[in-house]
Amino acid sequence: MTLLTVEDLTIEFPRPGGRSGGTTRPVRGVTLTVEPGQTLGVVGETGCGKTLTGLAVLGLLPPAARARGSIRLDGRELLGAPPSQLRAVRGAEIAMVFQNPATAFDPVRPLRTQFERVIRRHRGGSREQAGARAAKLLAEVELHDTDRVLGSYPHQLSGGMLQRAMIALALSCEPRLIIADESTSALDVTVAQQVRRLLLRLQHAHGFGVLFVTHNLGEARDLCDRVAVLYAGEVVETGPVEEVFTAPAHPYTKALLAAVPTVDDDGAPLASLPGEVPADVLAVTGCVFANRCPQAEDLCRSTPPAAHTLPGGRSALCHFADPEVAA
Ligand SMILES: Nc1ncnc2c1ncn2[C@@H]1O[C@H](COP(=O)(O)OP(=O)(O)OP(=O)(O)O)[C@@H](O)[C@H]1O
Ligand SMILES: [Mg+2]
Numbered sequence: 001m002t003l004l005t006v007e008d009l010t011i012e013f014p015r016p017g018g019r020s021g022g023t024t025r026p027v028r029g030v031t032l033t034v035e036p037g038q039t040l041g042v043v044g045e046t047g048c049g050k051t052l053t054g055l056a057v058l059g060l061l062p063p064a065a066r067a068r069g070s071i072r073l074d075g076r077e078l079l080g081a082p083p084s085q086l087r088a089v090r091g092a093e094i095a096m097v098f099q100n101p102a103t104a105f106d107p108v109r110p111l112r113t114q115f116e117r118v119i120r121r122h123r124g125g126s127r128e129q130a131g132a133r134a135a136k137l138l139a140e141v142e143l144h145d146t147d148r149v150l151g152s153y154p155h156q157l158s159g160g161m162l163q164r165a166m167i168a169l170a171l172s173c174e175p176r177l178i179i180a181d182e183s184t185s186a187l188d189v190t191v192a193q194q195v196r197r198l199l200l201r202l203q204h205a206h207g208f209g210v211l212f213v214t215h216n217l218g219e220a221r222d223l224c225d226r227v228a229v230l231y232a233g234e235v236v237e238t239g240p241v242e243e244v245f246t247a248p249a250h251p252y253t254k255a256l257l258a259a260v261p262t263v264d265d266d267g268a269p270l271a272s273l274p275g276e277v278p279a280d281v282l283a284v285t286g287c288v289f290a291n292r293c294p295q296a297e298d299l300c301r302s303t304p305p306a307a308h309t310l311p312g313g314r315s316a317l318c319h320f321a322d323p324e325v326a327a
Contacts, residue, residue, distance in 0.1 A: 001074060003209040004034040004057065004177055009069035009079075011052050011061065025282055027052050030069075030235050031307075032228045034177065037203065039210040041224035041241060043217060045256075047277070048230040050213045054179045057211065058096060059086035073177065091122060095170035097163075099182040104166045105154040111165060112150035115172070122173045137168040140205075141198060160191035164198065171202065181213040196223050217256065221245055226313075229253050232277045232288045235307075239314030249316040251293045287319070295320055 011027035027049040034040045042050050055061050057071055059078060071079040073093060078086065090096075098104060105114055115134035116127050123133070135146040141164040143149050154162060163183065170178055180199070184192035200223065203210060214220055220227055220241060227244050229237040229252065237250040248254045255273050275292035278284050287293070290300040299319050308321040 001036075002033050003036045003038075003074065004211065005070070005072045005075075006030060006032045006053070006057065007070040007072075009053065009056060009067065009071065011049070011056060012066045012068075013062075013064055023282075026233045027056070028233045028281075030228075030230070030233075032235060032238065034209040034211055035225075036176070036209055037207045038225045039203065039212050039223055041220035041227040042211060042213045042230060043215065043220050043227060043256075044230035045273075045277075046215060049233040050215070050230060051181055053230075054096075054181050054211060054213050057177075058090060058094060058179060059083070060090075092173050093175055094177045094179060095173055095175035097166055097170050097178060097180040097183045099186050104169065105162070107154055110151055110153055111157075115150065115169060118169055119172050133172070134168075137171055138165065140171065140202065141165070141168045143168070159187050160195065163187060163191075163195050167195075167198065167202070171206070174206070175208055177209045177211065179211045179213070182215070183212075184219065185214065185216065192219070193222070199223065217245070229256070232281050234288060234317060236289065236317045237315070239310070239312065243312055243314060249310055249314060249321045250318050251295050251320075252289050253316075255292075255294075287317075 009027060009030040010025060012023045012025045015022050015024045030049070030053055032040060032042070042053060044050060052061065056067050057078070059081070061067060067079055069079065070077060073089065078089065105111065112131065112134065116130040119130040119133050120127070131150070134150060138146045138149055143161060143164050149157065149161065149165065157165065184195050187195060196219065199210065212220065212224055224241045226239065227241045228235050229244070229250065231252045237244060237248065237253045244253060245257060248257055259273055273292060278288060278291060281288050286301040286303055287296070287305050290296040293300065305317050305319045307315045307317045309315050310321060
């Protein structure tokens with residue numbers, strides 16, 4: 001069974017004094033899935049809605065946000081579920097790993113206290129048992145000097161070590177899904193790659209699914225099985241990562257890949273494309289990418305495209321998506 005299904009997710013914010021009914025809609029009709037043990041990359045330029053999508057799955061959207069659609073974990077609806085149920089899911093089934101590990105830890109307490117608290121909340125047991133479990137988890141993320149690490153305050157560890165410790169903390173509840181948001185983008189290239197390799201190894205060992213949010217195409221290619229490309233709040237293309245990156249079906253994906261000198265392991269970040277995302281996407285009558293699209297025709301400016309299903313488990317939100325690309 002599919003682990004995570006996000007279907008037609010739309011996120012809206014009130015916009016005081018604004019037009020378009022006084023709302024903004026930074027995420028519109030997003031549909032994506034994560035299979036057990038697989039990694040889905042969510043990629044796209046800044047502001048396209050990656051983080052909001054991840055937060056919606058975690059049930060952690062800002063209070064002003066209104067979300068509709070469906071978010072199911074193993075078929076269980078999470079969108080609109082009571083906060084207590086969402087807290088339970090976050091504690092036991094979905095864990096998160098964020099860009100800045102320093103914020104995941106309390107700066108004034110040694111890691112040992114924080115690990116013990118989280119582990120005892122999930123599993124009960126004595127402090128000694130929790131300490132032993134923490135040491136085991138740290139060894140799993142290849143932090144071997146566990147006594148020193150557990151005795152340290154967050155600022156005493158390097159970014160890479162803290163990121164590993166955060167992954168260990170995320171693993172403590174044996175999650176079925178990990179949401180990683182720009183989790184390696186604050187690290188230098190070599191350390192980031194080590195953390196990605198570690199995530200892959202842990203995934204093989206534990207079988208969790210990963211929703212991997214990044215603006216770095218090389219990183220997505222390195223780690224992900226499938227990819228969803230977001231543009232201005234919409235999924236414009238999805239499919240297996242190799243196929244999408246070698247033969248993109250959507251003009252936006254093509255432009256992104258063309259703008260990146262290489263998508264090798266060092267993962268050049270996305271270069272910016274000519275033109276801009278429309279200031280008010282709700283005022284756009286046709287395709288939201290039409291104003292930047294080299295292939296746009298009259299139809300694109302007048303009528304929003306529907307998602308076209310392509311061979312090979314792919315889809316593209318484009319009137320002229322090339323059905324041959326995946327053949
Ligand atoms: N609390 C909020 N109120 C109103 N609008 C918001 C709020 N949070 C985010 N947005 C808007 O939603 C859009 C998407 O934001 P999001 O943080 O999901 O982007 P992102 O793809 O993660 O970008 P980045 O790569 O910079 O992290 C942005 O344009 C942002 O202005
Ligand atoms: Mg973000």
